[in-house]
Amino acid sequence: MQFIPTIYLPGSCAAAISFYRNAIGAQLLSQLTAGPDSQNPGAEPKIIRAAMRIGEGVIYLSEGHHAAPAAFQGFSLALNVADHGEAERAMQALADGGTVQFPLRKTMLADPFGKVIDRFGVHWSVEVPVS
Template identity: 25%
Template sequence: MKVNMYLNFDGNAEEAFNFYKSVFGGEFSFMMRFSDAPEGDKIPKEEQNRLMHISLPLGGDSVLMASDIMPSSGHTLERGNMNYISLHTESREEADRLFNGLSKGGSVEMPMEDQFWGDYFGCFVDKFGIHWMVNHNDQF
């Protein structure tokens, strides 16, 4: 089984993913706008440029994916803390790089520090309202 993370945005998925790409590197493996869908010209003009789907490979089998909601279809976005993206890094340096890059412009909940359970860990909400955890364990 493979598990991928899927996020929803309200018109700023492309901006968010360009930011994530600047931190993680790599290239988008897929990007489609609502205007590219069959009968995309019937979608309200203000929603045609929104992303129907975008994928950013993060390495290994991990892929970060997202789409924008369509308000004209009754979709609403509710920000919450029910989901975190948990990153497990191979080094403390990689943990610091990802934490510092992704948290820029956001709100740090816990800075990167050695924790009582033995891991190097921190968490934050990025500038797009997405909750992240960064974790490194020297034994794995």
């Protein structure tokens, strides 16, 4: 069994794919796009599912099935990194156009640990786990 979260980003999925590739080195594994069809000839193409590898994990990104704005509450994505330098780079990159909620610092969970909301509204924690 494998757990793969899907993040719905209506209208900004392609931009998010590009951002995560540049910001945290995500790799695009696959992408399925649906374009205009006979029932919706003027519709914009939509990304139905894009699989991205981030480190050892995989997430799906999608435009979703409707145009409701994205609302990310009650969860965050944790990015475990190898060292302080990588944590600094990831926090800075994810915060570009976003908001740092908790600057990197030593906590009982990790050294360092930080929280950021990226430009798409996705909540992230960046951490070097305590050994």
